[in-house]
Amino acid sequence: MAPLDVAAIRADFPILKRVMRGGKQLAYLDSGATSQRPVQVLDAEREFLITSNGAVHRGAHQLMEEATDAYEQGRADIAAFVGADPDELVFTKNATEALNLVSYTLGDNRFEHAVGPGDVIVTTELEHHANLVPWQELARRTGATLRWFGVTDDGRIDLDSLQLDKNVKVVAFSHHSNVTGARAPVAQLVERAKAVGALTVLDACQSVPHEPVDFHALDVDFAAFSGHKMLGPNGIGVLYGRSRLLENMPPFLTGGSMIENVAMEASTYAPPPQRFEAGTPMTSQVVGLAAAARYLGDIGMDAVENHERELTAAAIEGLSGIDGVRIIGPRSMEHRGSPVSFVVDGVHAHDVGQVLDDEGVAVRVGHHCALPLHRRFGLAATARASFAVYNTPDEVDRLVAGVRRALDFFGGA
Incomplete structure (x- = not known):
């Protein structure tokens, strides 16, 4: 090469x-904290705001149509970059919010995979606080127990430090540690989680910008990454979730955009990914992140x-x-x-x-x-x-x- x-x-x-x-x-x-942006990303955002800025999925005027097309094309481009289907990507304000979305909905007993008393949540001692504190809160809210894999002396996940059993409902871990750089043994962790019926949640913030990543091939249930670490804008994160899981998950935030019908007594919700994108979306940031994905893809x-x-x-x-x-x-x-x-x-x-x-x-x-x-x-x-x-x-x-x-x-x- x-x-x-x-x-x-x-x-x-x-x-x-x-x-x-x-x-x-x-x-x-x-760049592990925040990356710089190429002119291709800056220009894409600027061009969108100058020529096509409008409210996504609202109204019938031309700017709305152009903004909606740009938003959904951005979703498709980003999905292709990470080996996912467009309807498996939810836009959030950052990766931290994406991980909180998953942890919050796993505490909702309307979800078939909801965590409850006696269940176990597993993470690792390597984690960024964004992939630890939400799981601590889920354990506190639900009465579940939090356990974790330890770390070897050279800064890798110690697979021998914890055995999984049928009480484990979630296994959350980072693809690459943001401190030690250690690459997680994803295949082994996914295999162990599947063996006990647990869901897997991958923090991919430190891997997506730096190597080929295919969420379908990795076979994880959820994954999160941020825009500002992959040459893209601040203010946007991405949650990947398997379609069948997103379809059965209750909403995280509620309000406009994510509804199907609203009555005074109750409401019904839109299908994913719109169900998890309440309010006016971050359209220009999606355009910028899609430009970053194309930039890296072209290299x-x-x-x-x-x-x-x-x-x-x-x-x-x-x-x-x-x-x-x-x-x-x-x-x-x-x-x-x-x-x-x-x-x-x-x-x-x-x-x-x-x-x-x-x-x-x-x-x-x-x-x-x-x-x-x-x-x-x-x-x-x-x-x-x-x-x-x-x-x-x-x-x-x-x-x-x-x-x-x-x-x-x-x-x-």
Whole structure:
């Protein structure tokens, strides 16, 4: 496979031309938190708002028709990108809301898969708070018990730490950890869940932008991802759900757009996905996210994955070669995605981040919305570099050099 023309790709991202404090060229290594947007996405949103902005699925005028067509074509394009059918995708304001939608409806006894007293909800110690706290709340509301898979010393899910039984109703896990980068053993987890009749919920925020993802092939029941992490707009997330499950699920939010009929005594609801899209939808964001999906699709997700794997491997090798730096997560690319979290002996993660910022290198510092995982490793915070299709080997070199500078400046342990 030919290498990517990264220079041409970078030309699509105006923000990457920025010169930061001290005259340093921006090296943006924080795409795991939020990615940058290409002009193709910015232009798609702008063009829609200038020419076709209207209320979706309302009225009979031309702008409404054009807006509705753009909205539903966007759904189809995004569905094709993740290996799903259009009616299996629900638009939400972010992935957190998508995961809350699932957890909330699983507490509604109108749903055949509703969770109740004596049932067990399973997650993992690797999770972002968005795939942990909603399940804690579901357990609290329903009287169910929350259990979890532990984490190995190299930051992967420890499959031997928990056995599933017939009381388990839900197994929720991340495709890639946003801290350790660890890739979940999806096939094994799905097989175990199916064996006990449990539903599977996948947090795919850190995988969809970085590698080919096919939800049908993964065979999960639900999955969530966000727009702003895959070169798309803020304010939009996506929930994937199997059609047969969505058809039987009660609504999450109620009001306009999601109804079939309303009387003073009671209401009936539209079929999915409209049932779960109450109110005026985020039409321009859908248009922008669809443009992002097409942009990545035109590059080719195999090529994106290969490029990012090379960058990640180089970062791990470079950081591991510094005495006093410890990688939190798997070293082997077989078991990981692009986030690389690390600690520097004797230097707080925020100080590392500040030194890197002085060099124009943007990374994430803190607990990355994963406090239990940091406690598992006895850490208050880590620094994290996360890569995207627009990053370069030179930026990896700048990361490694900046970490060396931080260690030298603060004196290490």
